[in-house]
């Protein structure tokens with residue numbers, strides 16, 4: 562059976578798996594990301610997590626998903642807010658040397674989009690937008706079955722679409738990006754300013770039990786998301802949105818405001834035609850998608 566290896570390098574965890582040709586996860590491993598330890602520590606963790614997969618000699622490919630802006634042609638991580646030491650980091654060269662064979666690299670959200678399109682929520686959908694609402698907000702655009710990378714590889718960065726021009730400063734240097742409104746970090750920051758405690762899951766539980774202040778947090782996140790995705794729906798005329806990331810566990814709370822916002826903004830399309838799907842591969846999507854990257858020549 563054809564097997565491939567995917568590695569998802571996140572700001573908190575490095576996850577890896579051996580994935581079979583039908584998307585089944587045959588072996589998995591994970592390890593914490595020692596961001597403070599710098600490049601050496603992260604490279605040694607990658608080595609360790611791959612060792613944890615056992616014998617991968619016969620694997621078709623090793624693919625890597627990394628957060629941040631990726632120059633795929635040069636195999637370079639140009640800038641990665643969650644792993645600051647990877648600034649202009651020659652990931653493909655370094656990790657190919659480390660693992661003893663050529664690796665392919667792409668943005669982590671693009672990998673997740675690949676996986677959801679092949680094996681997950683969007684497996685029968687040719688074109689869709691993936692939005693991952695986690696610590697930050699990532700995105701991937703799949704058009705006609707292929708991930709759209711754009712002219713310089715930055716395609717799909719829906720997290721930095723401005724939804725509130727006078728809003729909060731964003732880690733990217735801009736202001737009022739979707740990430741400052743609808744990420745878990747943004748939801749928790751707003752909650753804490755209002756004296757509400759707990760993580761996103763417990764806030765969601767209280768919202769479902771009728772907590773008005775908690776419900777308003779998710780309304781706000783849904784509104785921001787609606788403004789951002791409608792811009793994309795109007796440009797691309799894609800009708801399917803897949804929502805993943807930790808906050809998507811509260812999709813039931815976000816969806817009403819998201820749908821209201823789309824309905825009030827979408828141009829020349831019945832808003833009922835827009836499908837909103839919950840990503841189905843969960844935290845595995847990144848490494849499963851990385852395993853689908855084409856091996857470099």
Ligand SMILES: [Zn+2]
Nearest residue numbers: 721731733738
């Ligand atoms: Zn931004």
